[in-house]
Structures are given as C-alpha cells and as structure tokens.
Amino acid sequence: MFPEEVLEHVFSFLNSHTDRNTASLVCKSWYEMERWCRKRVFIGNCYAVNPRVVIRRFPEVKSVELKGKPHFADFNLVPEGWGGYVYPWIVEIARAYPWLEEIRLKRMVVTDECLEIVAKSFRNFRVLVLESCEGFSTDGLAAVAANCRNLRVLDLRECEVEELSGHWLSHFPDSFTSLESLNMACLGSEVSFSALERLVARSPNLKTLRLNRTVPIEKLSTLLQRAPQLVDFGTGAYSAEIRQDVYSRLADAFSRSKNLKSLSGFWDVTPAYLPAIYSVCSQLTSLNLSYAATRSPDLTKIVSQCYNLQRLVVLDYIEDTGLNTVSMSCKDLRELVVFPSDPFVGEVDVLLTEQGLVSVSQGCSKLQSVLYFCHQMSNSALISISKNRPNLTCFRLCIIEPRVPDYVTHEPLDVGFGSIVENCKQLTRLSMSGLLTDRVFEYIGTHAKNLDMLSIAFAGDSDLGLHHVLSGCDSLRKLEIRDCPFGDKALLANASKLEKMRSLWMSSCLVSFGACKLLGQKMPGLNVEVIDERENVNSLPEYVPVEKVYIYRTVSGQRFDTPDFVRIMGKDKDDLYNLS
Amino acid sequence: MDHKKTTLDLFNNVDLATELTLGLPGTDNQPEIIKSSLSGNKRTSSEMGSSTCTDENESRFSPPTKEQVVGWPPVRSYRKNILQVKKTESEMGSGMYVKVSMDGAPYLRKLDLKMYQSYEELMKGLQVMFKCIIGLYFEREGYNGSQHVPTYEDKDGDWMLVGDVPWEMFISSCKRLRIMKSCEARGLGDC
Numbered sequence: 001m002f003p004e005e006v007l008e009h010v011f012s013f014l015n016s017h018t019d020r021n022t023a024s025l026v027c028k029s030w031y032e033m034e035r036w037c038r039k040r041v042f043i044g045n046c047y048a049v050n051p052r053v054v055i056r057r058f059p060e061v062k063s064v065e066l067k068g069k070p071h072f073a074d075f076n077l078v079p080e081g082w083g084g085y086v087y088p089w090i091v092e093i094a095r096a097y098p099w100l101e102e103i104r105l106k107r108m109v110v111t112d113e114c115l116e117i118v119a120k121s122f123r124n125f126r127v128l129v130l131e132s133c134e135g136f137s138t139d140g141l142a143a144v145a146a147n148c149r150n151l152r153v154l155d156l157r158e159c160e161v162e163e164l165s166g167h168w169l170s171h172f173p174d175s176f177t178s179l180e181s182l183n184m185a186c187l188g189s190e191v192s193f194s195a196l197e198r199l200v201a202r203s204p205n206l207k208t209l210r211l212n213r214t215v216p217i218e219k220l221s222t223l224l225q226r227a228p229q230l231v232d233f234g235t236g237a238y239s240a241e242i243r244q245d246v247y248s249r250l251a252d253a254f255s256r257s258k259n260l261k262s263l264s265g266f267w268d269v270t271p272a273y274l275p276a277i278y279s280v281c282s283q284l285t286s287l288n289l290s291y292a293a294t295r296s297p298d299l300t301k302i303v304s305q306c307y308n309l310q311r312l313v314v315l316d317y318i319e320d321t322g323l324n325t326v327s328m329s330c331k332d333l334r335e336l337v338v339f340p341s342d343p344f345v346g347e348v349d350v351l352l353t354e355q356g357l358v359s360v361s362q363g364c365s366k367l368q369s370v371l372y373f374c375h376q377m378s379n380s381a382l383i384s385i386s387k388n389r390p391n392l393t394c395f396r397l398c399i400i401e402p403r404v405p406d407y408v409t410h411e412p413l414d415v416g417f418g419s420i421v422e423n424c425k426q427l428t429r430l431s432m433s434g435l436l437t438d439r440v441f442e443y444i445g446t447h448a449k450n451l452d453m454l455s456i457a458f459a460g461d462s463d464l465g466l467h468h469v470l471s472g473c474d475s476l477r478k479l480e481i482r483d484c485p486f487g488d489k490a491l492l493a494n495a496s497k498l499e500k501m502r503s504l505w506m507s508s509c510l511v512s513f514g515a516c517k518l519l520g521q522k523m524p525g526l527n528v529e530v531i532d533e534r535e536n537v538n539s540l541p542e543y544v545p546v547e548k549v550y551i552y553r554t555v556s557g558q559r560f561d562t563p564d565f566v567r568i569m570g571k572d573k574d575d576l577y578n579l580s
Numbered sequence: 581m582d583h584k585k586t587t588l589d590l591f592n593n594v595d596l597a598t599e600l601t602l603g604l605p606g607t608d609n610q611p612e613i614i615k616s617s618l619s620g621n622k623r624t625s626s627e628m629g630s631s632t633c634t635d636e637n638e639s640r641f642s643p644p645t646k647e648q649v650v651g652w653p654p655v656r657s658y659r660k661n662i663l664q665v666k667k668t669e670s671e672m673g674s675g676m677y678v679k680v681s682m683d684g685a686p687y688l689r690k691l692d693l694k695m696y697q698s699y700e701e702l703m704k705g706l707q708v709m710f711k712c713i714i715g716l717y718f719e720r721e722g723y724n725g726s727q728h729v730p731t732y733e734d735k736d737g738d739w740m741l742v743g744d745v746p747w748e749m750f751i752s753s754c755k756r757l758r759i760m761k762s763c764e765a766r767g768l769g770d771c
Contacts, residue, residue, distance in 0.1 A: 075651030158656065186658070242755065272735075290659075343653045343660060373653065400653045431654075457652065482651070 007033045017042045036060060043067070044502050046084060046108065047527065050556040051092035062101045063127070064093060068108035070505050070550055071455075072480055074132060077507055077548070079533060081563040083109075088561075090114045094121035102127035109133070115140030119147035127153040137162035138189065145171035152205075153181040166191040166214070172199055181208035185234050185265065190214035200226045210234030213267045218246050221253035228256060235265030238292070242272045255279035264288035264313075271298045281305035285332075288313040290339050296322045296351075304329045310366075313337040316352040316373065323356030327363025335369040336360055340400060343373070354381040361388040369394040376407040377434055382416025386423035395420055396431035402458035402483075405435040412436055418443030421451070428475075431455035441465035445472020453478040463490035470494035480505040487545070488515035499525045499553050507531075507548035513569075514542035516549055520570020527554050528569040529562075537565075676751060682710045682728070682759040693751045699743055706730060710759060717743040729760045 002010070011034055014020050024034040040063040041054060055061075068084025086108040093100060100122045110133045118125065125148045130136075138161060144154065145168055166189040172179075179199065184191070193215070200206060206227050215223075215236030224230065240246060250273065254260070260280045269292040284306050289299060296319040303312065303322065309330040314322075316338055326333065336357075341350060354377045361367060367389050377399050386392075406413055413434040421427060421444050428450055432440070436459035444451070445468035452475055460466070466486040469479065471494055479501065487510035498504060498519075513530065520528035531548040534540070558568040676693040689709055696702045703714050715726025722741055723729045730742040734753045742750070742757070 072651065074656055075654045076657060077651045158658065160658075339659065340653065340655065343655050373655075398653055402649070402652065455654075457654075 004033060008037050011037050015040075039063060040102075041065065045552050045554075046086070046089065047559050048502075048552060048554045048556065051089045053556065055092060055096040059096075061093075061097055062099065063104070064089075064097075064100065064102070065104040065106075066108060067106045070107075070480065070503060071478070072482065072505055072507070073107055077482065079531065079563075079565060082531065082566060083559065083561055083563075085109045085561060087111060087114050090117050094118070098122065099124055101125060102129075104129040104131075105133055106131040107133065109135040110140075111135050112137055112140035112143070116143045119143040122148075124150055126150055127155075129153065129155040129157070130159050131155075131157040132159065134160040138164045138166070138168040138187070142168035142171040145169065145176075146173070149173075149176065150178055151176070152178055153208075154179075155181055155183040155208075156186050157183060159186050161187055163187065163189040165189060169199065170195040174198075174202070177202050178205065179203040180205045181232075182206070183208065183210040183234070184212050185210040187212045188214070193219055197222060197226060203227075204229070206230065208232040208262075210264060211236040213237045216240065217250065217270075217273060221249040224253035224257055229259055230257060231259050232262040232286075233257070233260055233265075234263070234288075235267075237268045238266045238273055239268040239270040240273070242270065247273060247276060251276040251279065258283070260284070262286035262288075266292040269294045269298075271295075274298055274302060277302065278305060282307050284309055286311040290315055290337070293317065293341065300325045306330055308332055311335040311337075313339070315339050315341045316350045317341055318356070319351040320353055320356040320359070321351070323352075324359045327359040330364060332366060333360070333364040334366050336364075336367065337371040338373055340373040343400060354378060357381070358384050358388075361385040365389075366391075368392060371396040371398075371431075373398045373400060375400055376404070377413060377416070378406045378408045379411065379413055379416035379419075380408070382413065383419040386419040390423045391426065392420070392424040393426050394429040395424065395427060396429065396455070397433055398431065399433040402433070403435045404433075412439070414440040414443065418447070421448040426450055428452040429454075432459060433457060435459075437461050438465040438468070441468040445469055448472075449474050451476055454480070456481045456484055458483045460484045460486060463487050466490035467493060470497045477502045479503075481507070481509060483508040485510055488512055491515060492519065495519060495523055498551055499523065501553065503550065503552035505548070505550050509549075510545045511549050512543050512545055513540065516546060516569040517542070518570065519551070520568065522570070525553050525555070526551055527558055527571075530567045530569055531565060532567070533565045678732075678754055678756050680706070680709070680757040680759070682712065683761050683764065685710065691757065693754065698747055699750075702742075703730070706757075706759065712759065714759070719744075723762065727762050729762050730757060731760055732757050 007030070011020070011023065014023060017040070020034060020038060024031045035057050037060065038058045039061060041058055041061050042065045043049060043054065044067050046066050046068050066086065066089060068086070069078050069082060072078060073082075084107060086105055094117050098121065101124055103118060104127070110130060115136055118128070128144060128148075128151070141161070144151070169191040180203075191214070196215070200209065200223055207230060209223065209227060209230055210232070211223075211234055213236050217236065217238055217240045220235055224233070254277055257280060260283055263277060263280070263284060263286070266289055271294045274294070281302060282305055285308055287302075287306060287309060289302070290313045292299070293315065295317055299314060299318045300322040303309070303318070304325050306312075307329060310332050312326065312330065312333060312335070314337070318326075318338065326336075338352065338356070352374055354374060357370065357372050357374070358381050361384070368391060370392065377397065405411055406416070414437055417432050417436065417440050421430070427448060430444075430448065430451060430453070432455070438461045441460060441464070444454070448454075451473050454469065454473070454476060463486055465484070466481070467490040469476070470490060481504075486506065491511060492515055516528045516530050519526065529550045530546045531550060532546050534547065558571045562568065677690050678693060680689045680691050691705065691709065693702070696705060699717065706712070707714055712728045713726045714728050714730055715723045718724055731739050732742050732750070732754045733756045734740050735755065739758070745753075
C-alpha cells in the first residue's frame with residue numbers, strides 16, 4: 001500500500017466525479033483517503049441524498065454543485081411549487097464549510113435569504129453559478145455584490161429573477177477588483193452604466209462579460225475599450241438608428257478586441273450594425289445569434305467568416321443556404337444549435353429543412369453535438385447524417401409537429417433514428433420526434449449502449465417500446481417521456497433497472513396509481529412521486545393513469561417538502577399492509 | 581431477427597406471479613383504462629404500419645391543437661416570449677424612417693419608406709409633404725419638367741438620383757433623401 005501522502009497526491013489528479021467515485025470503492029483505506037481530500041462534490045439530484053450525509057462523508061469540500069428539478073421543468077411540465085429548494089442545503093453547508101469557494105445550482109429554487117446566507121458565510125467565496133434557477137430578486141444579488149469580497153464569477157444563466165431594481169450592481173464596493181466573469185444577460189432591469197463602466201475598468205481579470213438587453217449599443221464601445229482582455233462578450237440590444245459615428249466606434253472597438261473568442265446577445269438586431277463584428281469573426285470559437293431575428297443573407301455573411309467556429313447557436317432564419325455556408329466555412333464546428341423563430345406557426349415561411357443539417361453533417365467533420373428544430377425530416381436524411389458523422393455524441397432533433405412521418409415516404413422515422421444509434425456508437429444523448437413506433441425502441445435497446453439520456457415524446461405503440469429501452473440501454477441514467485402509450489407492465493418488469501438510473505419522468509402516459517404505489521412499496525431505494533393536480537385525485541380508482549410520475553433513486557428516503565399535488569407513493573406504513 | 585424474438589418472448593413470458601404486478605397473487609387482471617381520465621392524444625391507424633398493439637392501447641387519442649399542448653415544442657418560455665415580441669413589433673411596423681431635406685426649406689422631415697411600394701408612390705408622398713412638383717423620371721435624362729429632383733445618399737455615402745435602381749435595392753440602401761433644385765442638379769448657375 002502506498003503511504004497516505006502518495007495516495008493523496010495521486011488522487012489530486014482525479015478530477016472527474018466518476019473517477020473519484022470509482023476510486024473510493026476500491027478498498028476501505030482508499031475510501032477514507034478519498035473522502036478527506038475530495039474538494040468538489042456533484043449531486044445530480046438534490047433529493048437523492050441528505051446534505052448532512054454529504055457533509056459527514058466529505059468534510060473538506062470547496063465546491064458544491066447541485067441540480068434540482070427534472071429537465072422537463074424547462075418546458076413548464078413541472079408545476080410551480082414542486083420542490084427543488086436549495087435552502088436546507090445552504091444552511092447545512094454554511095455551517096459545515098466556512099471555506100467553501102464555489103456553488104453551482106441548476107433548476108433550483110433559490111431565495112434572497114439563501115443568497116444572503118451565502119454572501120455572509122463564506123470568507124473566500126469565489127464562484128456563484130445559477131442556471132435556470134428562480135425564487136430570488138435583485139436584492140439577493142445586491143447582498144452577494146456587497147459582501148463577497150473575493151468573488152470571481154457571478155453567472156446567471158437563464159434565471160427568473162424578480163427585478164426590484166438595477167441598483168444591485170452598484171453594491172460592488174470600489175475596493176472590489178477580482179471579478180473575472182459576469183453574466184447578467186437574463187436580467188431585465190437597467191443597471192447604472194457608470195457603475196458598470198467603473199466595475200469593468202477596475203477588473204483587470206475580467207474575461208467574460210455578458211450584458212443584458214438594457215445596455216444600449218452606443219455604450220458597447222466604451223466597455224470594450226475598458227476591457228481589451230475580454231474573451232467572452234455578450235452585447236445588449238443591438239439596435240439603434242443608423243449613425244456612422246456609432247458604427248465606426250463600435251467596429252473599431254471590436255477590431256481592437258484581440259482576445260475575443262465568444263460573442264452572444266444581439267437582441268433586436270439592426271442588421272446594418274452587424275458588420276461591426278466582422279473583424280473578430282475569424283477569432284470566434286463560439287457565436288450565439290439566437291436572438292438575432294435577421295434574415296439569412298446577414299447571418300450567412302457572418303458565419304462565412306468564422307473559420308474557427310466551434311459552437312454556433314442560431315435561429316432557423318439562417319435557412320439551408322446559410323447552413324450550407326457553415327458546412328463550407330466552419331470546418332472546426334463541434335456543436336450546432338438551431339432554434340425555431342416561430343414555434344407555433346402553421347405555415348412555414350422559413351427555408352430551413354433537413355437539408356441544412358445534412359450539409360453540416362457532411363462538411364463539418366468534427367461535429368459532435370446537434371440540437372435542431374425543423375418542420376420536416378426523412379429517414380434517408382437521418383441515415384446520411386449518421387453515416388457522415390458516426391462521431392456524434394449528442395443528437396437532439398425536434399420536428400415541430402408531433403407524430404409527423406418521413407415527408408417523402410410517409411413512413412415512421414424508426415429506421416432513420418435506428419441508423420443514428422447504430423452508427424453513432426458514442427452517442428450519449430438522444431432526443432427524438434416525428435412518427436415513431438415500438439420498432440425504434442428496439443433499435444435503441446439493441447444499439448444504444450452508451451446512451452446516458454433519452455427524451456421521448458408522442459412516440460411508440462405499447463409497453464414493449466419502453467421495455468426495449470429499459471432492458472437494453474446499459475448506460476441509461478436519465479429517461480424522460482411524455483405523451484406515449486407506455487404503462488405499468490414495462491415499468492414493473494424493469495423495476496430493478498430504475499435503481500441503476502438517476503431518474504425517470506413519465507407524463508401523459510398510461511402508468512396507473514396502483515403501479516406507482518406497488519413500485520414505491522417494493523423499491524425502498526426509489527422515490528415514486530406522482531404529480532397530479534386533478535381535484536378529484538383522491539377518489540380516483542387505482543387503475544386510472546396518473547398525470548405525471550417522477551421516479552428517482554435516493555438514499556435519503558422520502559422528502560417532506562412536497563406540495564399537495566405531489567404524492568410519494570408506497571412509503572406510508574398503511575400502504576405496506578394494503579396490497580390490493 | 582433472433583434478438584427481437586427473444587426480447588418479445590421474454591416480455592410476453594414474464595412470470596406474472598413473481599414479477600411486480602397489480603392485484604393479489606393468483607389473479608391476472610388487466611387494468612382497464614378510463615378514457616375520460618386520459619388526456620386526448622389520437623393516433624390514426626393508417627400511421628401505425630406493422631407495429632404491434634396491445635389491448636391497453638386501443639383507447640382513442642385525438643391530436644391536440646398546438647395551443648393545447650403544454651411544453652411543446654420544447655422551447656424555453658423566455659425564448660418564446662422574445663420571438664413573440666419581435667413578431668408584434670414587425671406587425672406594428674417598426675418603420676424605415678429616413679430624413680428628407682429640401683433645398684430652401686427651413687427644416688427637415690422624416691419619412692417612412694416602408695409606407696411605399698414603388699417610386700410613384702414615393703414621389704406622390706414627397707410632393708404632398710413638400711408641396712412641390714417633382715416631375716417624371718426618364719432613364720436617360722433623369723427628371724424632366726419640374727424644378728425639383730429627388731436624390732438620396734446611399735450606404736457608401738454617395739449621392740444618387742432616385743429611380744435608377746430597382747425599388748427593393750433602393751429602400752435597402754437609402755440613408756437619407758434630398759430634394760434638390762433642378763438647376764443645381766444639372767450644375768447650371770442660373771436659377
């Protein structure tokens with residue numbers, strides 16, 4: 001056996017959570033050694049474990065990362081009040097980890113009180129990342145700004161913040177100079193520009209600055225001049241009357257930003273101002289134009305100059321022609337995201353089809369990750385994509401109309417998606433759409449051995465589909481299903497599989513109350529949460545399908561912060577004696 | 581093929597006495613589905629092809645209209661809001677306002693080019709606004725029979741005669757308009 005110091009040194013090279021978890025299982029002394037030197041803790045489901053258990057095992061933690069609500073909460077499928085409260089965690093870690101440096105939260109409810117505790121409890125606090133969180137206001141941000149003397153990162157990604165005032169930014173003291181990253185893009189209220197300018201001017205290490213929509217385009221050049229070291233910049237609203245002096249200053253400021261690699265923002269674009277960024281296009285590795293409602297020629301002109309682009313996020317205004325340009329110009333592209341400009345329109349007046357994606361898959365040999373919204377798809381296109389890009393790791397396709405078949409042959413898209421899972425052997429994430437039968441799930445169960453996360457909607461014919469997935473996908477950890485005719489049979493037959501997964505979400509399916517209760521009773525390692533807002537839910541017979549069920553493994557037993565529309569099934573003492 | 585058969589067999593031969601099921605041991609009752617408690621989702625049978633279908637799933641689903649389907653397509657709500665705002669703005673007409681000056685007039689005017697579909701309409705609008713007569717456009721001679729000539733400054737900063745380029749190209753490159761006196765336009769000194 002190695003002496004402790006050697007082991008500790010060796011473990012310091014293990015950064016991935018899975019590696020650390022694996023190392024801790026080798027033997028008792030490795031477990032002990034590892035737990036004392038683990039600095040970063042990642043908890044993928046805040047209800048899977050109690051904070052005290054985590055703290056007891058890992059006493060020297062500097063960074064905590066937590067996730068709360070299930071992914072479908074992003075699309076309003078999880079009712080308000082479901083849970084995901086970070087408060088109990090904050091209270092415990094404030095007590096146990098006075099030297100904590102980093103907190104990263106995703107889809108959690110964070111109150112101002114939580115932020116105040118964070119602001120006052122950790123002397124060396126450095127990084128706060130809140131992604132898709134809600135429950136706090138700009139007052140909470142003010143507390144963080146005023147008290148976190150060593151803050152490096154304040155990153156608010158797509159949060160819902162109650163906007164009491166923009167004054168929060170002015171709470172950063174004049175002596176505060178350690179800022180490296182500020183992302184306030186999701187905020188609606190206007191901050192004092194002079195306070196912002198002074199903050200930027202006294203932050204020599206500022207690398208990321210993502211403004212919100214209220215910062216006018218005329219002021220951008222001032223900020224860029226103050227921070228020539230910026231690597232990641234998000235504009236505010238990118239529109240104004242066309243003025244030569246404003247344009248020139250802006251173009252000049254961009255041309256001097258030699259370190260800029262990432263651009264985003266561009267709300268309310270005035271196309272005439274877009275050429276101001278041309279001078280940095282060839283430097284960019286990441287470009288997000290998904291708020292730029294401007295037509296294909298403007299977008300194409302930009303991407304045609306982005307030779308080093310690795311990540312492109314754009315609206316379907318780019319059209320097939322624009323994506324064809326991407327396929328020829330952006331040879332280093334790793335990730336493509338195309339959002340729909342108008343998700344609810346009946347007629348399609350944007351010329352983006354499956355062809356755009358096929359072109360990119362042909363021309364961009366490093367493409368690994370795709371999120372693509374479109375109105376039509378064919379099996380042959382999917383087959384082409386899979387053969388062009390067997391190195392895909394993430395493939396998310398959303399055909400906007402549910403249950404739409406192959407537009408050429410009118411067949412289901414089973415074979416196309418089957419080809420994706422068969423050829424793309426490293427695929428870890430898949431979202432499907434269009435007309436799909438049980439057959440596609442057979443392909444998935446057979447081939448998708450590395451699949452970690454699967455999203456299914458309006459697909460399948462019977463329980464057999466779900467059974468294929470649960471029994472065949474060896475690496476599956478997250479499964480989310482909506483509006484599919486999957487019921488009790490497949491779920492109960494694969495109950496033990498559920499303990500090997502992080503979670504399963506099923507809404508508008510055919511899973512009955514009785515099956516949920518049985519599952520909850522038989523599987524103590526699972527919380528089976530029925531989420532059902534019907535008024536008469538207590539009087540419904542057991543064979544009636546539930547609205548939504550969320551099943552996750554846990555070592556902490558049932559939770560006690562549930563609202564009245566959430567029932568954790570099968571945990572009551574009465575239930576154990578009532579198996580009829 | 582073999583794999584499919586095996587899986588199907590396994591699934592159908594699941595020993596219900598030992599697997600988790602509803603009902604007391606010894607019974608094998610299939611749960612009935614109450615149609616009224618289901619959300620409506622219909623598959624038309626023509627789309628099903630050769631897929632197998634159990635009794636449980638013969639309940640009739642009706643395709644919901646787009647507005648009824650919560651959370652579909654899977655786009656974050658802040659993204660939907662932004663685009664809806666944009667659409668309303670463009671429907672209301674954000675306009676394409678350019679400044680218009682006329683030689684001799686004490687102040688400038690502003691005009692929305694989007695209000696016009698053609699040069700004729702634009703000329704009519706200018707004539708009404710400035711109470712002047714602009715005359716007719718001829719390809720070779722320019723404007724004939726009037727004291728005023730419409731010109732515009734384009735994207736490159738050059739002053740051009742209105743009417744030479746197609747209308748669409750004009751409105752995308754026009755930055756401002758100036759109605760010149762004809763004699764100045766011809767470069768003659770005697771007005």
